[in-house]
Amino acid sequence: MTVPLSYALGLSAALFGVGLFGLLTRQNALVLVIAVELMLNAANINFVAASYHWGGADGQLFAIAVIALAAAEVAVGVGILLQVHRTFGTVDVTVPRALRW
């Protein structure tokens, strides 16, 4: 049997919502990275579901690309995070305030 498309989209939306909520509410930079990962994977579910629904392979290709991109993003993000921790002694994103005019 096939999972209906709406189920997959609902799961994707829920996952995206969780990620967005984490992004907006948490202050720990590591958690923010995880939240971003959640949102990216919500998009991946969308891609795969839609691809399956329409019977094409391009959505799945995009999903693989997004996974690669997410890996790169995490590498860069954690690198920045390490620098932030080395400079400020914390990974609380509300502490660095120099990103302004």
Place this chain on the structure above:
Amino acid sequence: MAATIFQLAPLIPVLPFVAFLVALTAGRWLPEKGAYVGILAAAGSLGLSVWTLLAVNASASSLYVANELYTWAAVEGLSLTFGVLLDPLSTFMLVLVALIATLVFVFSLGYMNHDEHHRERGGLPRYYASVALFTASMLAFVLASNLLMAFIFFELVGLCSYLLIGFWLTDRAPASAAKKAFLVTRFGDYFFLVGVVGVLATFGTAAFAEGGFPQLASDALATSSPVGPDGPLQWLPGGIDPQAWFTILGLLVLGGAIGKSAQFPLHTWLPDAMEGPTPISALIHAATMVAAGVYLLARMFGFYAELPQALAVIAFIGGFTALFAATMGVVKDDIKQVLAYSTISQYGYMMLGLGVGGYVAATFHLMTHAYFKALLFLGAGAIIVATHHQDMWALGGLREHLPVTRWTFLAGALSLAGIAPFSGFWSKEEVLFDALIVGLEHPLLLGAYAMALVAVLLTGFYTFRMYFLTFHGEPRSDAASDPDPVGWAIKLPLVVLGTLAVVAGFVNMKPVDYYVGADLLYLERWLDGVAGALSVTHYHELLSYSEAAISPLGPTLLTLGLALIGAYMAHLLYNVPDPDRYFDGTGVVDSLLKHNYYQDELQVWLATGLTGSIARVSNLFDQRAIDGLVDGTASAGLIGGDRVRNVQFGVLPGYVALLVGSVVVLILVAGLYGGWWM
């Protein structure tokens, strides 16, 4: 034979130009610092000019036009060219200019090189180079076959006068006088330039002869549809009446002539120009700079002849200037200042002559004036060399010490005062007679005649006041009681010019001709000899003046009598051993005249008071309104940016919130306008 010399005519200005280059580059190593180069070049030009004159006389049409010797720029329907125009008027003027220039070069040898005082001041190569360039520009101006070329050399003449008036450039007064001469004449030339452009646009050509613009103007006035493919004109602004438009063009060109010929109100530069070396004053006043204005009007007289309003303006400016300058000449103490005002006054007579249609009379006076005024200036130069004074109250009693100077100066003075039979008498008489016969038919012009007539009395007075103060009475300074002798280089030009000042008038003795009927009007016949549109006969056909038929005896005796009365008054007052300064006690008259009617002050006020105020207001407008607008745009960006940058507050979660909020708003807006929920 004749054709050859006509083709050689461009050499006439080229010779002095070569002398200019030689004197400028190698002058300091040459004997007498380049004087001989200048003398040779000017004499060469004189020889060629005389040859040209004879060739013009011998040729059948007395006319040679080569308007396109060199094409500067050519576009559709318009070409700007350089060329030569040889006719009786231009060749006659060439000889005059070259002769005076040669004599001035010779005199300069005595004045600049042989005089310790002037020699020590140095700069002689520069002097001779400038004089040579001056001569070259004037000769090229005289040869010019079209108005544009005339304008270019007219300007070059102005530049040379600047260089020479300011020759002693380390002194304050000459530097300032040179600047003034340049600016004041430039002011007139500005109108001239506009006029040249107007002429080129209207006629498509600026040539003087052979299908030139005077002829086209004549055609345009004769036809009912002047503009168009078949009409003579290329352009006429806004359907204006051709007559009115030509008058405007004529008055614009007249602006240049007024500036150069030092006519009211642009005459103020000329008395200041006395700061230059005295031979230069002779050159400027007699043959080059100042003569250029009158020559220009005579050159294009065919254009003016059909414009009675323009002619009336010329006549009035001339008559008024003649009187106005004469009144100022009466009180001057500096011998060169008296001569300067006499020049302005005499050029006023020439303008009057042109204005009443007396083309021959004006040209005649231009010639006789060139001789006697060059003579008087060189005489003044001789006095300066001998005594190193030019204030007449420091001179006196020079007649015994400087006989050559004295007798030649007397000849010049008699000529300037207009006393028979010296040359100035004949020409001035002819100008005044022409003004009178036209004035009797056109009463308005009688006013110009009356002013010029009064000026005759004043001319007689100031001329002899100058003569008696300088040569008669007791010496009033040590230098005047024991003057240095002057050399041959000074005496030779004086004698040549003195002779000419006596005899030059005999070429056109109109009153004698009237009674004797022996056909004595050589000059008139010479100028009339040219075929076609440049002849005196043709000009007379164009003129709309009617002339009263009266005998010249009465008017002649009247002017002669006035001149004699003036001279006699000067004799009574100043031909005494120790004359008084009569004008010192006359209060307001004295101060008014000594300050030249406060015209300099007026001009300074026009420049600083009036123009300054207007400039301040427009500056304010510029600063506040224009700059305010520009600055306002910048400030708006600056202040707006200052506000908007607060969005970048630097807290990461806040940025995320802004981002998310913006996307939500975007989706809502897109949804509302895209009709997702409708």
